[in-house]
Amino acid sequence: MGIEMSQMFWTFFIFFALLLVEGFYCIIVTYNFLRVLIGLELLMKAVTLFIIVAGYLSGNLALAQSIAITVIVIEVVVVVVAAGIIIGFFREYDSLNIKNARSMKG
């Protein structure tokens, strides 16, 4: 398996890295909280992919799947809570602009 496995790992790793770059770029650059949330989602997608890849390459797919399922469940809870917070934020500030969330500094 050696070299071929190694190659496969690096290929998957590149895509994982690209998804991470997309996600972080989205978080850092956008001004809209919903888009930040989309960025976070992309990061989670990347991680889920990476976990499954890990299981796939090492033949430990059962563990990887069970972990991935748990991660997905947690992810959805976090997103729902985040959505709740964002809606509350919108009610409070009448905007989703991230620049409104800079009152606490220093």
Place this chain on the structure above:
Amino acid sequence: MNYLLIFVPFIALVLVNLLPKKLRPISSFLVLLLILAAQSIFAALAPFGLIRAVGAVRMEHLFGFHLLIDNLSLLLLLSAGIVGFSALMVAWHSIKDEDDRFNFTNLLFILLIGMNGISMLRDLFSLYVFIEAIAVSTFIMILLYKAREAYEGALKYLILSVVASVMMLSSIALFIMFCGGTSFEVIKLSLVSSGALARIAIALFICGLFIKGGLVPFHGWLADAYTSAPAPVSVVLAGVVTKASGIFTLIRLLTAVIGFSPATKDLLLIIGAISIVIGALAALGQKDIKRMLAYSSISQMGYILVALGCGTRLGLIAAAFHFLNHAIFKSQLFANAAAVEEQTGSRDLGSLGGLAQKMPVTGITSAIASLSTAGIPPLSGFWSKLLIIIALWVSGNYFYAVIAVLASLLTLAYFLTLQREAFFGQVSVKVSSVTEASAGMLIPAVLLSAMTVGLGLVFPFVIKYFVR
């Protein structure tokens, strides 16, 4: 016993929610209070053999997973019990609305289960799940009153928390790939023969924990979340929750799995030293009591980190002792801040003054806790700092020892600022009609400061607790 620690609160949580609506708040409060007190007593007495962990043998077949209690677990169990108890007492008086109070107790139940789980787990991924459970309930707790500021704090915490999750999960994936599993034994076994990527995995996981624990430069969310959280929430948050998910897990990881390589040590020392200095300097400039305490929290976490960075047994003991001390005095300071805010309606140091005359108990207890934090002898904080500095010195990290000493002067400086602006001097106009806080708010403060003094005075026995 091990299983009881997570199942009793869980079952209690479910049962309390099944009660008729009228009974719920009071019963959940009492039940949780009882559980927390029992847990504290158990954790405090267990190391001396006064309480046996009974019935731990046969249960494994029933549940199919391992929960092991060692002395490190007891440390977290004890801190969680004490801090949870104080937070609950504060909550009972400062949260006025019954529904809010009930929600708070429910979430505190979840936090407690999460922390108890963390203290006993032996699997990296389960650890992550419990940390996430804690994090999610924390986001919600911060928004308990749905205050305007709180949305901001909660969102910042959420975003950085997801970033931390990404780091930890990537690391877990790497562990699956290069170690073949996520349980501590598996990782430890195969870590010896693994290459650079496994080391990256370690670094990533540690960085995730740094975010959770709020170490510089991963600390952006911390001050905002602490400041915007309701009073009892910030007590429990600052006292134990973020420490449990960040620092405690780190200690567990270092001792049980990855060990101390030169690179890890350097990482811990550097991040720790930066946190100590930046946290203390940032605290110095604050005008808001809670924000100051939040930054001080960062600085204190730095102390724990440098102690860990020694990589010696003494360093580990020092870190554990400081962990407990920090849980005690920081939750007490936040309880004091809650009392001040409750009575004066303000946390702004500029508008306060002379409170020691109006609120003598709060004044004295907060002075004790502040001085303990600053490492003024013979309060308990002094002993842990002494151990940290000795540990640093003995392990040859002279530079960091000097930083630790100098920064404790900085700590003293900002706490003196706090004391001077809030408690000394002329009674300012704003607080001229202020009275002492109600007994419920004072009980935790007095209790915790008595602990600070007591731990300092019986230090020899306390340290024996950790040496075991």
Place this chain on the structure above:
Amino acid sequence: MIIAIILLPLIAGLISLMVPDRLKGVKEGIALFSTIIGLIIAALLFKQNIMFTIPWLGFGIDLSFRLYHFSAFILLAIAGFGAAISLYSVAFMWGKEKLNQFYAYFLLTVAFANGAVLANNLILMLFFWEGLLLTLFGMIIIGKKEAFKTAIKAFVIVGITDLCLMLGIALTGSLADTFTMSMISLPTSGLGALAFVLLMIGAIAKAGSMPFHSWIPDAALDAPLPFMAIMPAAIEKLLGIYFLTRISLDLFRLNPGSKISLLLMTIGALTILLAVMMALIQKDYKRLLSYHAISQVGYMILGIGTMVPAGIVGGLFHMINNALYKSCLFLSGGSVEKQTGTTDLSKLGGLGKQMPITFICFIVAAVSISGVPPFNGFFSKEMIYDGALERGWIFYLAAVLGSFFTAASFLKLGHAAYFGKSETANKTKEASWAILLPMIVIAGLCVLFGVYNPLPLHALIQPVLGAKLEGRDFAGLPTNAIIVLITLVVLAAAVLNHWFGVRRTGKGIGAADHIHYAPGLSQTYDLAEKRYFDPYDIGMKIANWLAKLLNAVDKAIDWIYEKLTVGVTFAFTSAIRWSHSGNVSTYVVWSLAGAAVAIIMVLIR
């Protein structure tokens, strides 16, 4: 036995803390009983040698006690003062508030002090040492309402110096590879010097030397008076000087020519002079005494710093003498306060007739502290002069000058309080026996230790030095006649100065004016006055100016403690505050950068 002397006051203290305030007499009974038993135990333990070690925490930290002549002697002294002061407190504090706390702190102080003296392990000693800080804090805080701030000030100053002590102990421990005191013997070079200086800071701060003194005068006003008699005047001094002697003689190999010795002598000389000048201008009985409490430490540090036998014996002898007369003075102050309700010198006067016993005790103590023969202060000061002269005339000069001012200020104090007239003087009565008895006993000891000085020197002090004594015996009359002569001249000068001062200014001591401006006398000394007038005036101006300067120094030290840190770090702080812009993107970037650095670090190591 050796454990009992620590546990007995400890337990008694804890019990008296639990006794409610309503039950009168119980706490007092406990305190008296336990201190007297303690005195008996200390007397029984005297002349014994006990080593007591049980392994304990590991890391070289053992539960180790050592009783030998030095610690036994200090133990005896502490027990003696404890008994005397508990008797005094019974009368002085009767019926006041928070008595259970007072007795608890008092007994705990005794317990911790005993522990610190007996400890043979540096960490164990530090433990007891810190316990004292807590009782100090407690003692001050139960005083007046404003005492909170003073308590914090004392806590912070002593705490910071204890941090130094702690660092010193860590350093000493790592240099010597052990924390057991009897096994340490380090040279004072390189890191050893640093370790010594750190330990020294802890010791002299406990003794109350400059520049760690500024809480003492504040505490003198705020704290209960028996506290002042026991803590800064007696026990802390005993402990501080005990520890200083231990580190200079046992733990480190100091020799007379070393820089450390020079440093100690300089600190001693400066403390003597600066504090006594401050004392001279005080207008309050207790505050004046508290500055003397600082100044006298200077003599001890100077004596020990000389590192020659005469100086060290003198320093130790001075330590015990000072503890005697200074607590006697504080007790007399307390007696005056109890009877008249004030310690403000401008309101006092003419008490000598109404309170004769207090007055006599005061005189005995005052002449002792001024160094008048044949009282005890005279002999110890002569030895210190002898030692100082051996090391350099400048130190001798400082000591003699200090002596001059001491005498002058006590003349002023005695004059203002006990002579002349005041509104309240006639109504005042002598204090009760329980207040007088400790004073009489202590004053008697002052005389005894002076007239029959071989008793303390042979039994208590000289054995401490052992071989370092080089076979000399300092008992009996001082050998150097010239020094004695100079001392006498200085004392005479002080009396003259006082006389002139009263004559010239008439303020503060106004009751004495009519004697000095009597027609016959003033003409007789007209000429002398004209000749002496200018130098004196200039001298007084310089003294005043110096005193003001010192006041400024005092303030500056406060300022450093409270403000400078903030000032220096302000730039950093504002930069950090600026960088926390509240922008979550920034925080994410920080985290990512941190993670990147961490990964790179892991990869390259």
Place this chain on the structure above:
Amino acid sequence: MNVLLLLLILMVLAGLWSILTSLLLRATIALALTSVLLTVVMFQMNAPLAAVFELSVCAGLISVVFISVISLTHRQPLKEYLARRQKRILRFWPLPVLLLVVGVGLSFVHRPVHIMLPHPTAFGDIRIMMWQLRRLDLFGQILVLLAGVYGVLILFRGNKNGN
């Protein structure tokens, strides 16, 4: 492998679209598309259970959540939106470039890696793994879900004061 490669490229492109598009609704759809592609990748990798979860929860539930949030909050006037659209390009053009640079740069890194085979105690069957070996995770999930339930109760409850 080739199919996998294609799917992964599509996935990255879908992610890119979800960031670059100026309409929030489209971004949500793009995110769902990413999810669906991930599902297919998982099927390809013989992980059907996780794939089903991903499809139902992420592609389905989360999209619903997003869309409902958008419908609750999105009140941007069209004019403002068009004006902002121009500026967006300025902020987002570096992303494709960055992706290219990272992708090409990383493709040069080809160090041999040593992949560990599963631990002998591990079970190949997902059902045994999940229901018997990882019960603690399930317990943790229940905790997270409980927390989420309280979150929904607290966050979506209207303010008591009637706002």
